[in-house]
Amino acid sequence: MRTFDAPGVEHAQLQLGSGTVTVVASDDDAVHGQVEGDGDAHEARVQVQTFGAELRVSVPPAAGGSSGETRIRLRVPAGTDLTLVSGSGDLTTDVRLGRVSARSGSGDLRLAATGSARLHTGSGDITVLAVDGEADVSSGSGDIRVDACGADLSLRTASGDATIGRLRGSAEARLASGDFRLASTSGSVHVRTASGDISIGVAGELPAWLDLHSGSGDVDLALPPAGEPRPGDPYVSVHARTGSGDIRVARAREEHR
Template sequence: MRTETFETPGPIQLGVEIRSGSVFVTAAEVTQTTVEIEGKHADEVVVEQEEGAVWVETPKARGLGSDREWAIDLRISTPAHGDVTVQSGSAPVAVKGSVQTARVKTGSGDVQLDEVAAEALVDTGSGQIVVGRCAGDTRLRTGSGGVEAAGLRGEAMIATGSGHASVGELTGNLGYKAGSGHLRVGRMHGDLKARTGSGRLDIGRICGGEIDVRTGSGDVTVHVPLGTPVWTDIVSGRPVESSLPSAGEPAPGQDFVKLNARTGSGVVRLRADEMSRTEQIV
């Protein structure tokens, strides 16, 4: 194993470009950046430090052998709150700890991010995307893999070809596009615009905001706290199912929900969520 160490007392810009293998980055409270390299061509990997930056890349010249032959496993430790950029042909990528920005593009590898403060951009051809929390703008795209995010704020966009997506908590605005994937949001306060060919939409709880959904054949289920005013504009080939009592017009400053739904053969359901029932009892 080859090891390179650089003094980096503060957050840096870390750039990685490899053909295949794996990339594991740990962002922690350290004052050095350490790059550990394993693989047949570990000694030929270029590792350079510039002011405020560390770059790691494999040679780009043609005729250097197959991607498998050039598979490189990277383990990198770097100061927290920096910027991480990774580009790879097929490597899985994991970034542990807190970073300012994360930009990852890989042909077929899975991508995992822990905590991103400002911007997260992930593009993978067929890999799974797992994100902890992102407080800024988020763009997540995968061709056939799924997307899982614990918490999203700011402006977010999720796009999948056939994979499903789930968001634990949404505070902000989310755009969602999928060919046939389902979307599940546990709890949200913000706006959602969803477009899917045959996927379902399930909102565990919306406290306030607007949902605009179009689906060819998927069901739409939305849970709303009791007492929250709901305005609806729904077009469906089947009757709407609702267990919500009328809440009337919203009071000044009161949160309300607007649902604009279009589905060809799916069922639109409006439900009072269980948490709100418990709150009413208490």
């Protein structure tokens, strides 16, 4: 096992072929890391470098082309930025991070809280409890869940459901096959799914401008009539399309507002 300590780090960059990454809170202002693999040959390939406030951890492949299974555990101060590039494997964080960019060929991405998020997995689920800023989230095959997003959200999945809790910004979502559920929004929403149901909750008493279409399914509008907003007044704009599925737009439930 390789261990290291890196004080003064504001950005951690990780690159590995296959393995798992776990990020938890540090009890001081330094980053502390553990890198484990299969045997001494794996440990010899682990590269740990610091460049000012940037930490880089990488595991180059062996001569045969495989980097083996890598297990990385980091303890970082809150607000640290994180970049991950992985061929396959899971990422789990249990600390509030800053900017997060994670890309994995396959595997689940599970994040507690971030300042902003740019996340992609070719095959796997993505779960984020809270994003303060913008989020760009995509999965080739897997479910996406974002409990709260404080700014604009871009979401794409070829096969899987998308569930969003509270959204403060706008949303652009495209699903090839899957349901889209948004509990509460105070911003504009553009969502399209080829096959799946769409459910959207409008926050507070905001008026809503709606453009809804289902090729094969019901459209349920459970909003009271509202007059045209005055210039400068806030309102919610919803564009929703599904080739096969139901669409429902209603007031957000109290716990999601």
